[in-house]
Every structure is written in structure tokens, then in C-alpha cells.
Amino acid sequence: MLRATDAAKFWRWFEEKSDDFRFFREMEPEECEELFESLTERLHLYCTSLFFEMRINAINEGEFIVTAEGVEEFFDDAEFLVSKAPEIDHWTFTALIPADEDNEGIEYEDLDLIPSEMWFTAIEDADMPDKLNLVIHFMDYDLVKMNEHLDTAIFLLLQSVLGEKMFAQHINVYTTSELPGDPDEGFPVLDRLPEYIAEMKKEGKKNMDDYR
Secondary structure (H helix, E strand, O other): OHHHHHHHHHHHHHHHHHHHHHOHHHOOHHHHHHHHHHHHHHHHHHOOOOEEEEEEOOOOOEEEEEEOOOOHHHHHHHHHHHHOOOOOOOEEEEEOOOOOOOOOOEEEOOEEEOHHHOEEEEEEEOOEEEEEEEEEEEOOHHHOOOOOOHHHHHHHHHHHHHOHHHHHHHEEEEEEEEOOOOOOOOOOEHHHHHHHHHHHHHHOOOOHHHHO
16 A cells, blocks of 8 residues: 555656656756756655656657666566556656667667677576576677676667566576677577577577577
């Protein structure tokens, strides 16, 4: 009952501020910063382990995404909160970061990662049959391997390719390496990872040859 009450309080506050968020680009920087700090504070009154992404398009329609930053323990809290969202004109609400349907990649700091130009090796662990250990392969690994932002960028890329929920539920650990050979000789393209996991869930262990 308390969770439902806290969710209702959050959405009442959000609805009052919804137009401010849609037009935040027109605010002074200090006013905008204060508005978003208030949003974080209000969200944390419901659950201190939830955060958000807000996307406002060119015609000022908004999407508010509640994320648990990959921590499965709090997925239910995110999904419950969004299930209680009211209908607000020009807004959509999403629980957990969704997969990017276009799969065009991400730009993070000075890195530009494109999944159709990367490859993977999936290593299955008998002790964790629902999860994979991944090696992400780059064609020109020497150009990125020392980049201090690489690990964070790979995390964000995998979350974009898979969505927050699938990433958390089916990826155990990941690392990066040079592509050890011709990409046409044994390595699936990274943007096929969702398909690989879907088939793994349906049929059990998969043969990597199916995805080359």
C-alpha cells in the first residue's frame, strides 16, 4: 500500500510539472538544473535506486524512462511505478531502458560504437545456464583498447542493443578483444545478439555457427 501511495504522489507532482519538462530548453540553465534535481528527489522518495532518462523530440513530445541502471532487484519497482502513470497529453512512460530498434550504435565521449561493425563470442557457463559471458571483438582494437571510456561505452552499447532487462538477465560478464581472424569465418555480428539470446532461451544451448 505504501508503494502505491508513493507512486501516486510522484505522478501527481510529475503531472503538475509535465509542461515544464517538455519545454525545458526554453528555461535558464539554473532553473532547468533545479527542475531536474527536483525530479530526482521526487523519484527517490519512491525508490532511491531508480533513475530516469528523458527524451523530448522536435515537437516537444516527451518520453520518460524509469531505469534501475541494470540492477534486477529494482526492476519490479520501476515497472510498478510506470504501471501507475496517468495519461498525460504529449507523454509516454517506459519502465527500463528499451532496446534501440534501429541498432545504429552509440556515441559516448570520444567513442563511436556501431554494432553492425563489431562481433561477439558467446561463452556459456554450466553454472549459469541462462547467462552468457561475452567477448566483444573489434577490427581495429588497438585504436580503442586503452580508451578510459571503453568499458562504460560497451555497457551502454549492450544495453542499447538488448534493452536493460535482457542485458541484466542474460549477460554475466563481458570483455573486449581484437577480432582474431576474418569476420566471415566464425564470428556473429553484434547486432545479432538479441536473436542469439532469444534462440538460446527457446532451444537451450546454441551453435555459434548458426549466427555467422
